[in-house]
Amino acid sequence: MSDSRTLPELNPDQKSDDRITDILRDMIANGRFEESDKLTESGLSRMLGLSRTPVRAALKVLAAEGVLSKLPGRGYHLRKFSEHDRSHALAVRAILEGLAAERLATIGLDDQNRQRLEKSLTMTETVVRRGILDDESVEAFAVANMIFHRTIMSASGNPFILDCISRLAVLPNAQLGAVHPLAVAYPSMERLAVSHQQHIIITQAIEKKEAGRAFAMMREHIGYSDEYHQLFGGNQLAAPPH
Amino acid sequence: MSDSRTLPELNPDQKSDDRITDILRDMIANGRFEESDKLTESGLSRMLGLSRTPVRAALKVLAAEGVLSKLPGRGYHLRKFSEHDRSHALAVRAILEGLAAERLATIGLDDQNRQRLEKSLTMTETVVRRGILDDESVEAFAVANMIFHRTIMSASGNPFILDCISRLAVLPNAQLGAVHPLAVAYPSMERLAVSHQQHIIITQAIEKKEAGRAFAMMREHIGYSDEYHQLFGGNQLAAPPH
Protein backbone atom coordinates (compact mmCIF):
# COMPACT_ATOMS: atom_id res chain seq x y z
CA MET A 1 0.00 0.00 0.00
CA SER A 2 1.05 3.50 -0.64
CA ASP A 3 2.26 6.06 1.82
CA SER A 4 0.35 9.29 2.17
CA ARG A 5 2.79 11.15 0.06
CA THR A 6 2.09 8.92 -2.87
CA LEU A 7 -1.65 9.52 -2.63
CA PRO A 8 -2.84 10.45 -6.06
CA GLU A 9 -3.86 14.06 -6.26
CA LEU A 10 -7.54 14.68 -6.15
CA ASN A 11 -7.51 17.20 -8.98
CA PRO A 12 -4.51 16.57 -11.17
CA ASP A 13 -3.84 18.87 -14.07
CA GLN A 14 -6.59 18.30 -16.52
CA LYS A 15 -5.80 19.45 -19.96
CA SER A 16 -9.05 20.07 -21.73
CA ASP A 17 -10.85 17.46 -19.88
CA ASP A 18 -13.54 18.58 -17.54
CA ARG A 19 -13.43 22.13 -18.59
CA ILE A 20 -17.18 22.35 -18.90
CA THR A 21 -17.45 21.34 -15.27
CA ASP A 22 -14.98 24.06 -14.40
CA ILE A 23 -16.76 26.61 -16.54
CA LEU A 24 -20.05 25.86 -14.87
CA ARG A 25 -18.50 25.89 -11.42
CA ASP A 26 -16.97 29.26 -12.12
CA MET A 27 -20.22 30.61 -13.47
CA ILE A 28 -21.92 29.50 -10.30
CA ALA A 29 -19.16 30.91 -8.12
CA ASN A 30 -19.37 34.22 -9.97
CA GLY A 31 -23.04 34.52 -9.39
CA ARG A 32 -24.21 34.05 -12.94
CA PHE A 33 -27.25 32.19 -11.73
CA GLU A 34 -30.03 33.26 -9.45
CA GLU A 35 -30.99 31.22 -6.44
CA SER A 36 -34.29 30.52 -8.08
CA ASP A 37 -32.83 29.42 -11.39
CA LYS A 38 -33.41 25.87 -12.38
CA LEU A 39 -30.48 24.40 -14.24
CA THR A 40 -31.44 21.74 -16.72
CA GLU A 41 -29.31 19.74 -19.08
CA SER A 42 -31.24 20.91 -22.07
CA GLY A 43 -31.42 24.54 -20.99
CA LEU A 44 -27.71 24.80 -20.21
CA SER A 45 -26.67 22.97 -23.34
CA ARG A 46 -28.70 25.46 -25.37
CA MET A 47 -27.21 28.35 -23.43
CA LEU A 48 -23.65 27.10 -23.89
CA GLY A 49 -24.10 25.92 -27.44
CA LEU A 50 -23.11 22.36 -26.59
CA SER A 51 -24.81 19.04 -26.67
CA ARG A 52 -26.38 17.68 -23.52
CA THR A 53 -23.73 15.01 -23.02
CA PRO A 54 -20.92 17.09 -21.52
CA VAL A 55 -23.33 19.34 -19.66
CA ARG A 56 -25.01 16.32 -18.19
CA ALA A 57 -21.73 14.96 -16.85
CA ALA A 58 -20.79 18.34 -15.44
CA LEU A 59 -24.08 18.68 -13.59
CA LYS A 60 -23.66 15.27 -12.05
CA VAL A 61 -20.17 16.09 -10.87
CA LEU A 62 -21.24 19.42 -9.41
CA ALA A 63 -24.08 17.70 -7.62
CA ALA A 64 -21.62 15.18 -6.22
CA GLU A 65 -19.46 18.07 -5.06
CA GLY A 66 -22.43 19.54 -3.27
CA VAL A 67 -22.57 22.73 -5.31
CA LEU A 68 -25.87 21.77 -6.89
CA SER A 69 -28.67 19.64 -5.68
CA LYS A 70 -30.95 17.66 -7.83
CA LEU A 71 -34.69 18.02 -8.20
CA PRO A 72 -35.71 14.71 -9.71
CA GLY A 73 -37.26 15.37 -13.05
CA ARG A 74 -36.84 19.11 -12.82
CA GLY A 75 -33.16 19.73 -13.19
CA TYR A 76 -30.86 21.09 -10.54
CA HIS A 77 -30.75 24.19 -8.45
CA LEU A 78 -28.06 25.99 -6.54
CA ARG A 79 -27.45 24.77 -3.06
CA LYS A 80 -28.12 27.81 -0.96
CA PHE A 81 -26.01 28.92 1.92
CA SER A 82 -26.77 31.36 4.65
CA GLU A 83 -24.40 33.40 6.79
CA HIS A 84 -24.85 30.68 9.36
CA ASP A 85 -23.69 28.09 6.87
CA ARG A 86 -20.68 30.18 6.06
CA SER A 87 -19.83 30.42 9.71
CA HIS A 88 -20.24 26.66 10.09
CA ALA A 89 -17.90 26.08 7.17
CA LEU A 90 -15.33 28.32 8.80
CA ALA A 91 -15.64 26.42 12.07
CA VAL A 92 -14.83 23.22 10.23
CA ARG A 93 -11.92 24.82 8.46
CA ALA A 94 -10.59 26.22 11.71
CA ILE A 95 -10.62 22.91 13.52
CA LEU A 96 -9.14 21.02 10.58
CA GLU A 97 -6.30 23.47 10.16
CA GLY A 98 -5.87 23.29 13.91
CA LEU A 99 -5.50 19.53 13.54
CA ALA A 100 -2.90 20.06 10.83
CA ALA A 101 -0.89 22.41 13.04
CA GLU A 102 -1.17 20.04 15.99
CA ARG A 103 0.07 17.12 13.99
CA LEU A 104 2.84 19.07 12.34
CA ALA A 105 4.01 20.16 15.79
CA THR A 106 4.03 16.52 16.80
CA ILE A 107 5.95 15.11 13.88
CA GLY A 108 8.21 18.11 13.46
CA LEU A 109 9.12 20.37 10.58
CA ASP A 110 11.51 19.30 7.88
CA ASP A 111 13.89 21.80 6.34
CA GLN A 112 11.93 22.41 3.21
CA ASN A 113 8.73 23.27 5.02
CA ARG A 114 10.55 25.32 7.63
CA GLN A 115 11.97 27.38 4.80
CA ARG A 116 8.51 27.82 3.31
CA LEU A 117 7.10 29.06 6.59
CA GLU A 118 10.02 31.40 7.08
CA LYS A 119 9.58 32.74 3.59
CA SER A 120 5.92 33.39 4.27
CA LEU A 121 6.76 35.14 7.54
CA THR A 122 9.35 37.30 5.83
CA MET A 123 6.82 38.30 3.21
CA THR A 124 4.12 39.20 5.70
CA GLU A 125 6.62 41.02 7.87
CA THR A 126 7.66 43.11 4.88
CA VAL A 127 4.07 44.09 4.24
CA VAL A 128 3.46 44.97 7.88
CA ARG A 129 6.72 46.92 8.15
CA ARG A 130 5.88 48.85 5.02
CA GLY A 131 2.61 49.85 6.63
CA ILE A 132 0.85 50.89 3.44
CA LEU A 133 -2.38 49.17 2.52
CA ASP A 134 -2.36 49.23 -1.26
CA ASP A 135 -3.20 46.54 -3.78
CA GLU A 136 0.38 45.38 -3.89
CA SER A 137 0.50 44.81 -0.14
CA VAL A 138 -2.82 43.05 -0.04
CA GLU A 139 -1.82 40.78 -2.90
CA ALA A 140 1.57 40.01 -1.36
CA PHE A 141 -0.03 39.27 2.00
CA ALA A 142 -2.61 37.02 0.40
CA VAL A 143 0.07 35.00 -1.38
CA ALA A 144 2.18 34.68 1.75
CA ASN A 145 -0.87 33.74 3.75
CA MET A 146 -1.80 31.03 1.31
CA ILE A 147 1.72 29.63 1.42
CA PHE A 148 1.57 29.60 5.22
CA HIS A 149 -1.71 27.75 5.46
CA ARG A 150 -1.11 25.33 2.63
CA THR A 151 2.36 24.50 3.87
CA ILE A 152 1.05 23.56 7.28
CA MET A 153 -1.75 21.47 5.85
CA SER A 154 0.38 19.58 3.41
CA ALA A 155 3.33 19.18 5.79
CA SER A 156 0.98 17.69 8.36
CA GLY A 157 1.00 14.53 6.27
CA ASN A 158 -2.76 14.12 6.54
CA PRO A 159 -4.14 14.33 3.02
CA PHE A 160 -7.74 14.32 4.17
CA ILE A 161 -7.43 17.70 5.80
CA LEU A 162 -6.79 19.34 2.46
CA ASP A 163 -9.36 17.09 0.85
CA CYS A 164 -12.08 18.29 3.17
CA ILE A 165 -11.09 21.92 3.12
CA SER A 166 -10.79 22.22 -0.62
CA ARG A 167 -14.28 20.79 -0.99
CA LEU A 168 -15.58 23.06 1.70
CA ALA A 169 -14.10 26.05 -0.03
CA VAL A 170 -16.33 25.98 -3.07
CA LEU A 171 -19.55 25.72 -1.20
CA PRO A 172 -20.53 28.70 0.88
CA ASN A 173 -18.35 31.02 -1.07
CA ALA A 174 -20.05 30.45 -4.36
CA GLN A 175 -23.16 31.88 -2.87
CA LEU A 176 -21.42 34.74 -1.12
CA GLY A 177 -19.49 35.54 -4.23
CA ALA A 178 -22.82 35.79 -5.95
CA VAL A 179 -24.14 38.26 -3.43
CA HIS A 180 -21.10 40.52 -3.28
CA PRO A 181 -19.14 39.79 -6.45
CA LEU A 182 -16.89 42.81 -5.98
CA ALA A 183 -17.14 43.22 -2.25
CA VAL A 184 -14.05 41.26 -1.33
CA ALA A 185 -13.16 42.63 2.04
CA TYR A 186 -10.02 44.66 2.15
CA PRO A 187 -8.28 43.87 5.37
CA SER A 188 -7.13 46.70 7.54
CA MET A 189 -3.46 47.20 8.27
CA GLU A 190 -4.14 46.40 11.88
CA ARG A 191 -5.67 43.11 10.92
CA LEU A 192 -2.71 42.17 8.75
CA ALA A 193 -0.41 42.91 11.64
CA VAL A 194 -2.42 40.70 13.99
CA SER A 195 -2.50 37.93 11.40
CA HIS A 196 1.25 38.17 10.97
CA GLN A 197 1.78 37.98 14.74
CA GLN A 198 -0.46 34.93 14.91
CA HIS A 199 1.52 33.29 12.13
CA ILE A 200 4.68 33.84 14.17
CA ILE A 201 3.12 32.36 17.29
CA ILE A 202 1.84 29.34 15.40
CA THR A 203 5.23 28.78 13.80
CA GLN A 204 6.94 28.98 17.18
CA ALA A 205 4.52 26.50 18.68
CA ILE A 206 5.20 24.10 15.84
CA GLU A 207 8.96 24.57 16.14
CA LYS A 208 8.84 23.95 19.88
CA LYS A 209 6.62 20.93 19.32
CA GLU A 210 3.91 22.43 21.51
CA ALA A 211 1.11 20.58 19.77
CA GLY A 212 -1.75 21.72 21.95
CA ARG A 213 -0.74 25.33 21.61
CA ALA A 214 -0.31 24.99 17.86
CA PHE A 215 -3.81 23.55 17.62
CA ALA A 216 -5.42 26.23 19.74
CA MET A 217 -3.59 29.11 18.14
CA MET A 218 -4.38 28.00 14.62
CA ARG A 219 -8.01 27.50 15.47
CA GLU A 220 -8.15 30.93 17.04
CA HIS A 221 -6.36 32.46 14.10
CA ILE A 222 -8.94 31.21 11.65
CA GLY A 223 -11.90 31.82 13.90
CA TYR A 224 -10.66 35.38 14.27
CA SER A 225 -11.37 36.05 10.63
CA ASP A 226 -14.95 35.05 11.30
CA GLU A 227 -15.35 37.65 14.00
CA TYR A 228 -13.75 40.13 11.70
CA HIS A 229 -16.15 39.14 8.99
CA GLN A 230 -19.12 39.61 11.24
CA LEU A 231 -17.88 42.98 12.40
CA PHE A 232 -17.06 44.41 9.03
CA GLY A 233 -19.13 42.41 6.60
CA GLY A 234 -16.34 41.34 4.31
CA ASN A 235 -15.69 37.95 2.84
CA GLN A 236 -12.44 36.65 4.22
CA LEU A 237 -12.67 33.30 2.56
CA ALA A 238 -13.20 34.43 -0.99
CA ALA A 239 -10.00 36.37 -0.86
CA PRO A 240 -7.39 33.71 -0.09
CA PRO A 241 -7.88 33.32 3.64
CA HIS A 242 -6.41 35.87 6.10
CA MET B 1 -31.06 32.79 2.65
CA SER B 2 -31.77 29.44 4.12
CA ASP B 3 -31.09 28.26 7.59
CA SER B 4 -28.90 25.22 8.06
CA ARG B 5 -31.84 23.01 8.60
CA THR B 6 -33.20 23.80 5.19
CA LEU B 7 -29.92 22.92 3.49
CA PRO B 8 -30.72 20.57 0.67
CA GLU B 9 -29.54 17.09 1.39
CA LEU B 10 -26.41 16.07 -0.35
CA ASN B 11 -27.68 12.69 -1.39
CA PRO B 12 -31.44 12.79 -1.52
CA ASP B 13 -33.30 9.64 -2.37
CA GLN B 14 -32.55 8.93 -5.96
CA LYS B 15 -34.94 6.57 -7.56
CA SER B 16 -33.17 4.96 -10.44
CA ASP B 17 -31.03 7.89 -11.07
CA ASP B 18 -27.34 7.44 -10.57
CA ARG B 19 -27.57 3.78 -9.86
CA ILE B 20 -24.64 2.98 -12.09
CA THR B 21 -22.52 5.27 -9.98
CA ASP B 22 -23.74 3.45 -6.89
CA ILE B 23 -23.15 0.07 -8.46
CA LEU B 24 -19.59 0.98 -9.35
CA ARG B 25 -18.95 2.51 -5.95
CA ASP B 26 -20.18 -0.65 -4.29
CA MET B 27 -18.09 -2.82 -6.56
CA ILE B 28 -15.07 -0.78 -5.61
CA ALA B 29 -15.95 -0.88 -1.92
CA ASN B 30 -16.39 -4.64 -2.11
CA GLY B 31 -12.97 -5.11 -3.60
CA ARG B 32 -14.08 -6.25 -7.01
CA PHE B 33 -11.15 -4.46 -8.58
CA GLU B 34 -7.46 -4.88 -8.05
CA GLU B 35 -5.25 -1.97 -7.17
CA SER B 36 -3.54 -2.39 -10.48
CA ASP B 37 -6.74 -2.48 -12.53
CA LYS B 38 -7.22 0.30 -14.96
CA LEU B 39 -10.84 1.28 -15.29
CA THR B 40 -11.79 2.64 -18.67
CA GLU B 41 -15.12 3.79 -20.01
CA SER B 42 -15.06 1.27 -22.80
CA GLY B 43 -13.83 -1.59 -20.66
CA LEU B 44 -16.40 -1.08 -17.94
CA SER B 45 -19.26 -0.54 -20.35
CA ARG B 46 -18.38 -3.86 -21.98
CA MET B 47 -18.15 -5.53 -18.60
CA LEU B 48 -21.48 -4.15 -17.42
CA GLY B 49 -23.26 -4.51 -20.74
CA LEU B 50 -24.05 -0.83 -20.93
CA SER B 51 -23.17 1.96 -23.26
CA ARG B 52 -20.32 4.26 -22.41
CA THR B 53 -22.56 7.21 -21.60
CA PRO B 54 -23.72 6.26 -18.09
CA VAL B 55 -20.40 4.63 -17.22
CA ARG B 56 -18.58 7.74 -18.27
CA ALA B 57 -20.68 9.93 -16.00
CA ALA B 58 -20.25 7.51 -13.12
CA LEU B 59 -16.47 7.51 -13.48
CA LYS B 60 -16.38 11.29 -13.43
CA VAL B 61 -18.50 11.43 -10.31
CA LEU B 62 -16.39 8.82 -8.54
CA ALA B 63 -13.28 10.75 -9.47
CA ALA B 64 -14.86 13.90 -8.06
CA GLU B 65 -15.62 11.98 -4.87
CA GLY B 66 -12.00 10.96 -4.63
CA VAL B 67 -12.63 7.24 -4.97
CA LEU B 68 -10.91 7.09 -8.33
CA SER B 69 -8.18 9.17 -9.82
CA LYS B 70 -7.73 9.85 -13.44
CA LEU B 71 -4.80 8.92 -15.61
CA PRO B 72 -5.18 11.31 -18.53
CA GLY B 73 -5.67 9.26 -21.65
CA ARG B 74 -5.44 5.95 -19.87
CA GLY B 75 -8.59 5.64 -17.81
CA TYR B 76 -8.90 5.69 -14.06
CA HIS B 77 -7.46 3.68 -11.25
CA LEU B 78 -8.38 3.11 -7.64
CA ARG B 79 -7.11 5.66 -5.24
CA LYS B 80 -4.98 3.64 -2.92
CA PHE B 81 -4.96 4.00 0.81
CA SER B 82 -2.49 2.75 3.32
CA GLU B 83 -2.95 2.03 7.01
CA HIS B 84 -1.51 5.46 7.57
CA ASP B 85 -4.19 6.98 5.38
CA ARG B 86 -6.85 5.14 7.30
CA SER B 87 -5.46 6.47 10.53
CA HIS B 88 -5.40 9.99 9.09
CA ALA B 89 -9.03 9.66 8.05
CA LEU B 90 -9.92 8.59 11.55
CA ALA B 91 -8.10 11.58 13.02
CA VAL B 92 -10.19 13.87 10.85
CA ARG B 93 -13.36 12.09 11.82
CA ALA B 94 -12.45 12.27 15.48
CA ILE B 95 -11.84 15.98 15.49
CA LEU B 96 -14.94 16.73 13.42
CA GLU B 97 -17.19 14.71 15.68
CA GLY B 98 -15.47 16.42 18.58
CA LEU B 99 -16.45 19.73 17.04
CA ALA B 100 -20.03 18.51 16.73
CA ALA B 101 -20.14 17.50 20.39
CA GLU B 102 -18.56 20.78 21.45
CA ARG B 103 -21.08 22.81 19.54
CA LEU B 104 -24.01 20.73 20.66
CA ALA B 105 -22.92 21.26 24.25
CA THR B 106 -22.82 24.98 23.56
CA ILE B 107 -26.22 25.35 21.94
CA GLY B 108 -27.91 22.74 24.07
CA LEU B 109 -29.97 19.65 23.38
CA ASP B 110 -33.58 19.87 22.33
CA ASP B 111 -36.06 17.28 23.56
CA GLN B 112 -36.14 15.24 20.39
CA ASN B 113 -32.39 14.76 20.26
CA ARG B 114 -32.15 14.16 24.00
CA GLN B 115 -34.62 11.34 23.54
CA ARG B 116 -32.58 9.93 20.70
CA LEU B 117 -29.41 9.91 22.78
CA GLU B 118 -31.23 8.36 25.71
CA LYS B 119 -32.66 5.69 23.45
CA SER B 120 -29.18 4.90 22.16
CA LEU B 121 -27.81 4.72 25.70
CA THR B 122 -30.61 2.39 26.74
CA MET B 123 -29.87 0.13 23.80
CA THR B 124 -26.14 -0.05 24.47
CA GLU B 125 -26.74 -0.54 28.18
CA THR B 126 -28.99 -3.49 27.41
CA VAL B 127 -26.28 -5.07 25.31
CA VAL B 128 -23.63 -4.51 27.97
CA ARG B 129 -25.89 -5.78 30.77
CA ARG B 130 -26.68 -8.89 28.80
CA GLY B 131 -22.98 -9.58 28.52
CA ILE B 132 -23.19 -11.99 25.63
CA LEU B 133 -21.30 -11.19 22.49
CA ASP B 134 -23.41 -12.76 19.75
CA ASP B 135 -24.48 -11.39 16.39
CA GLU B 136 -27.63 -9.94 17.86
CA SER B 137 -25.71 -7.93 20.42
CA VAL B 138 -23.17 -6.70 17.96
CA GLU B 139 -25.89 -5.65 15.55
CA ALA B 140 -27.88 -3.91 18.25
CA PHE B 141 -24.81 -2.10 19.51
CA ALA B 142 -23.88 -1.02 16.01
CA VAL B 143 -27.33 0.45 15.42
CA ALA B 144 -27.37 2.25 18.75
CA ASN B 145 -23.88 3.51 18.12
CA MET B 146 -24.82 4.89 14.75
CA ILE B 147 -27.83 6.65 16.25
CA PHE B 148 -25.60 8.18 18.92
CA HIS B 149 -23.02 9.55 16.53
CA ARG B 150 -25.41 10.71 13.84
CA THR B 151 -27.65 12.39 16.36
CA ILE B 152 -24.80 14.43 17.74
CA MET B 153 -23.58 15.40 14.31
CA SER B 154 -26.94 16.43 12.97
CA ALA B 155 -28.06 18.11 16.19
CA SER B 156 -24.90 20.19 16.17
CA GLY B 157 -26.47 22.24 13.40
CA ASN B 158 -23.30 22.24 11.34
CA PRO B 159 -24.11 20.47 8.08
CA PHE B 160 -20.52 20.48 6.90
CA ILE B 161 -19.43 18.10 9.60
CA LEU B 162 -21.61 15.36 8.17
CA ASP B 163 -20.70 16.44 4.66
CA CYS B 164 -17.02 15.92 5.31
CA ILE B 165 -17.40 12.72 7.25
CA SER B 166 -19.70 11.03 4.81
CA ARG B 167 -17.25 11.74 2.02
CA LEU B 168 -14.38 10.56 4.16
CA ALA B 169 -16.21 7.36 4.93
CA VAL B 170 -16.07 5.91 1.44
CA LEU B 171 -12.41 6.44 0.91
CA PRO B 172 -10.03 4.44 3.01
CA ASN B 173 -12.62 1.78 3.75
CA ALA B 174 -13.11 0.78 0.18
CA GLN B 175 -9.52 -0.28 0.10
CA LEU B 176 -9.58 -1.98 3.46
CA GLY B 177 -12.79 -3.72 2.60
CA ALA B 178 -10.99 -5.07 -0.40
CA VAL B 179 -8.23 -6.52 1.71
CA HIS B 180 -10.36 -8.11 4.41
CA PRO B 181 -13.84 -8.42 2.94
CA LEU B 182 -15.02 -10.66 5.75
CA ALA B 183 -12.65 -9.58 8.46
CA VAL B 184 -14.88 -6.99 10.04
CA ALA B 185 -13.59 -6.84 13.56
CA TYR B 186 -15.87 -8.21 16.16
CA PRO B 187 -15.58 -5.99 19.16
CA SER B 188 -14.91 -7.55 22.51
CA MET B 189 -17.46 -7.25 25.28
CA GLU B 190 -15.00 -5.18 27.22
CA ARG B 191 -14.71 -2.77 24.39
CA LEU B 192 -18.47 -2.40 24.07
CA ALA B 193 -18.65 -1.63 27.77
CA VAL B 194 -15.99 1.05 27.48
CA SER B 195 -17.72 2.55 24.45
CA HIS B 196 -20.99 2.62 26.31
CA GLN B 197 -19.37 4.36 29.26
CA GLN B 198 -17.83 6.91 26.95
CA HIS B 199 -21.21 7.55 25.40
CA ILE B 200 -22.58 8.26 28.86
CA ILE B 201 -19.77 10.65 29.66
CA ILE B 202 -20.17 12.49 26.38
CA THR B 203 -23.91 12.78 26.88
CA GLN B 204 -23.39 14.16 30.37
CA ALA B 205 -20.90 16.71 29.15
CA ILE B 206 -23.36 17.85 26.51
CA GLU B 207 -26.20 18.03 29.00
CA LYS B 208 -24.10 20.05 31.42
CA LYS B 209 -22.97 22.29 28.58
CA GLU B 210 -19.36 21.47 29.24
CA ALA B 211 -18.26 22.10 25.68
CA GLY B 212 -14.54 21.57 26.12
CA ARG B 213 -15.11 18.26 27.87
CA ALA B 214 -17.59 17.14 25.24
CA PHE B 215 -15.04 17.89 22.54
CA ALA B 216 -12.19 16.11 24.25
CA MET B 217 -14.21 13.08 25.24
CA MET B 218 -15.68 12.60 21.80
CA ARG B 219 -12.30 12.91 20.20
CA GLU B 220 -10.85 10.40 22.61
CA HIS B 221 -13.78 8.08 22.09
CA ILE B 222 -13.21 7.91 18.36
CA GLY B 223 -9.44 7.88 18.58
CA TYR B 224 -9.80 4.96 20.95
CA SER B 225 -11.18 2.82 18.17
CA ASP B 226 -7.98 3.51 16.27
CA GLU B 227 -5.83 2.16 19.04
CA TYR B 228 -8.10 -0.80 19.24
CA HIS B 229 -7.77 -1.32 15.55
CA GLN B 230 -4.01 -1.22 15.74
CA LEU B 231 -3.97 -3.65 18.61
CA PHE B 232 -6.34 -6.18 17.16
CA GLY B 233 -6.20 -5.59 13.44
CA GLY B 234 -9.90 -5.23 12.85
CA ASN B 235 -11.70 -2.65 10.79
CA GLN B 236 -13.76 -0.55 13.12
CA LEU B 237 -14.92 1.86 10.46
CA ALA B 238 -16.36 -0.67 8.07
CA ALA B 239 -18.66 -1.86 10.75
CA PRO B 240 -20.59 1.27 11.73
CA PRO B 241 -18.06 2.95 13.98
CA HIS B 242 -17.38 1.66 17.52
Add this chain to the structure above:
DNA sequence: TATGATATAAATGAATACATTATTTATTTA
Protein backbone atom coordinates in the same frame (compact mmCIF):
# COMPACT_ATOMS: atom_id res chain seq x y z
C1' DT C 1 -65.76 26.68 -9.34
C1' DA C 2 -63.22 22.74 -7.96
C1' DT C 3 -61.50 18.34 -9.20
C1' DG C 4 -59.71 14.71 -11.75
C1' DA C 5 -58.42 12.51 -16.13
C1' DT C 6 -56.01 13.03 -20.27
C1' DA C 7 -53.01 15.07 -23.56
C1' DT C 8 -49.01 17.66 -24.39
C1' DA C 9 -44.59 19.26 -23.42
C1' DA C 10 -40.28 18.95 -21.08
C1' DA C 11 -36.59 16.61 -19.08
C1' DT C 12 -33.88 12.84 -18.38
C1' DG C 13 -31.63 7.91 -19.14
C1' DA C 14 -29.29 5.55 -22.34
C1' DA C 15 -27.41 3.93 -27.04
C1' DT C 16 -24.99 4.76 -31.14
C1' DA C 17 -22.03 7.25 -34.23
C1' DC C 18 -18.29 10.16 -35.28
C1' DA C 19 -14.16 13.11 -34.43
C1' DT C 20 -10.16 14.00 -31.88
C1' DT C 21 -6.41 13.01 -28.99
C1' DA C 22 -3.12 10.12 -26.66
C1' DT C 23 -0.57 5.92 -26.35
C1' DT C 24 1.49 2.01 -28.00
C1' DT C 25 3.68 -0.67 -31.52
C1' DA C 26 6.11 -1.21 -35.61
C1' DT C 27 9.29 0.32 -38.86
C1' DT C 28 12.86 2.85 -40.72
C1' DT C 29 17.24 5.07 -40.55
C1' DA C 30 21.58 6.53 -38.73
Add this chain to the structure above:
DNA sequence: TAAATAAATAATGTATTCATTTATATCATA
Protein backbone atom coordinates in the same frame (compact mmCIF):
# COMPACT_ATOMS: atom_id res chain seq x y z
C1' DT D 1 21.65 -1.21 -31.66
C1' DA D 2 19.49 3.21 -30.55
C1' DA D 3 16.77 6.90 -31.83
C1' DA D 4 13.31 8.84 -34.52
C1' DT D 5 9.26 8.58 -37.11
C1' DA D 6 5.00 6.71 -38.73
C1' DA D 7 1.11 3.65 -38.44
C1' DA D 8 -2.18 1.34 -35.40
C1' DT D 9 -4.77 1.10 -31.59
C1' DA D 10 -7.15 2.62 -27.70
C1' DA D 11 -9.45 6.05 -25.16
C1' DT D 12 -11.80 9.96 -24.76
C1' DG D 13 -14.89 14.24 -26.08
C1' DT D 14 -18.99 15.41 -28.27
C1' DA D 15 -23.27 15.10 -31.01
C1' DT D 16 -27.43 12.96 -32.36
C1' DT D 17 -31.08 9.91 -31.66
C1' DC D 18 -34.75 7.28 -29.35
C1' DA D 19 -37.31 5.67 -25.31
C1' DT D 20 -39.03 6.55 -20.87
C1' DT D 21 -40.25 9.22 -17.12
C1' DT D 22 -42.07 13.35 -15.09
C1' DA D 23 -44.39 17.72 -15.05
C1' DT D 24 -47.72 20.92 -16.78
C1' DA D 25 -51.66 22.41 -19.20
C1' DT D 26 -56.11 21.53 -20.95
C1' DC D 27 -60.61 19.96 -20.80
C1' DA D 28 -64.52 17.46 -19.24
C1' DT D 29 -67.36 16.52 -15.39
C1' DA D 30 -69.38 16.93 -10.92
